Amino acid sequence: MTDRERVLLERGFVLHHRPFRNTSQLLECLTSDHGRVGLVANGSRRAGKGQRAYLQPFAPLRLSWTRRGELGRLTQVEPEAAGLALRGQRLLAGYYINELVMRLTARSDPNSDVFECYRNCLSALAGSAALARTVRLFELSLLRALGYGFDLDRDASTGEPLQPERRYVFELEHGPKAAVDSSDGAAYWGRELMSIHSRLLDDRDSLRAAKRLLGRVLGAYLGQRPLKTRAVLEDIVELGLDH
Structure with missing residues (x-):
């Protein structure tokens, strides 16, 4: 894609996350309207960063990102509902x-x-x-x-x-x-x-x-x-x- 894609508060779930660079995470998310997307959550592993608590599997989320190319950059995350307690x-x-x-x-x-x-x-x-x-x-x-x-x-x-x-x-x-x-x-x-x-x-x-x-x-x-x-x-x- 040549134009920058901007998506606001789309429903989604984190399928997988792993460390990326020094303080960030690379996320694989399943979303309602864009399918599976790869997103970089910049600085999400820093101590005290509230974003990290939301970016867990099985939690219904609202995700915002910008993207030009295969990987996007997460710009906002909000819980849509409480995370599902699976044990x-x-x-x-x-x-x-x-x-x-x-x-x-x-x-x-x-x-x-x-x-x-x-x-x-x-x-x-x-x-x-x-x-x-x-x-x-x-x-x-x-x-x-x-x-x-x-x-x-x-x-x-x-x-x-x-x-x-x-x-x-x-x-x-x-x-x-x-x-x-x-x-x-x-x-x-x-x-x-x-x-x-x-x-x-x-x-x-x-x-x-x-x-x-x-x-x-x-x-x-x-x-x-x-x-x-x-x-x-x-x-x-x-x-x-x-x-």
């Missing part, structure tokens, strides 16, 4: 969804659907919603918001509705197809795929199936470098850590 496994899940958004989005690519599904997921994590189900629903919603969604209600070969008691394999480019060998360990029950499709996910089997299927789909888009936080979250469903 234990819910805090870890919060860092996971932050990392997922960082890896699957590009800077300066506006997508209000991504912002809304992120904001809704944080609200669910801060509430009493079941943790594993919340994470799986976010993965499904994020993929759809990014244009990577898929349908699981019909056999991709025949167009027939899935049968609950039939086994299916999932092909990334096509969708579910009836399994040739019903004992195939990589196959899914039709009822599991139907639960994922309807976003019901109200039993352990469908949650396990969703975790397996979504891990495969996300892996195709993330490439060879795995998510750091996903490895730590691997046992959420198996251990029943929904608190």
Whole structure:
């Protein structure tokens, strides 16, 4: 961009921050109207600088910046609401969804659907919603918001509705197809795929199936470098850590 961009008090969240030069921070923020933006918060690490207290993950903010080029300069930050108190496994899940958004989005690519599904997921994590189900629903919603969604209600070969008691394999480019060998360990029950499709996910089997299927789909888009936080979250469903 050649003109200087000026944005005033846009809704946003800090996804990641790290030290920059002597007293500043480099922020990656998800915003409602400008997508993911990289911002320099000049002097925000100085002792007594009130700005630093606001620039934390999971806090709804109002952000102002100027930008010419890829990196902008933060000019103002205000809390929009109190920061969301995430603890234990819910805090870890919060860092996971932050990392997922960082890896699957590009800077300066506006997508209000991504912002809304992120904001809704944080609200669910801060509430009493079941943790594993919340994470799986976010993965499904994020993929759809990014244009990577898929349908699981019909056999991709025949167009027939899935049968609950039939086994299916999932092909990334096509969708579910009836399994040739019903004992195939990589196959899914039709009822599991139907639960994922309807976003019901109200039993352990469908949650396990969703975790397996979504891990495969996300892996195709993330490439060879795995998510750091996903490895730590691997046992959420198996251990029943929904608190």
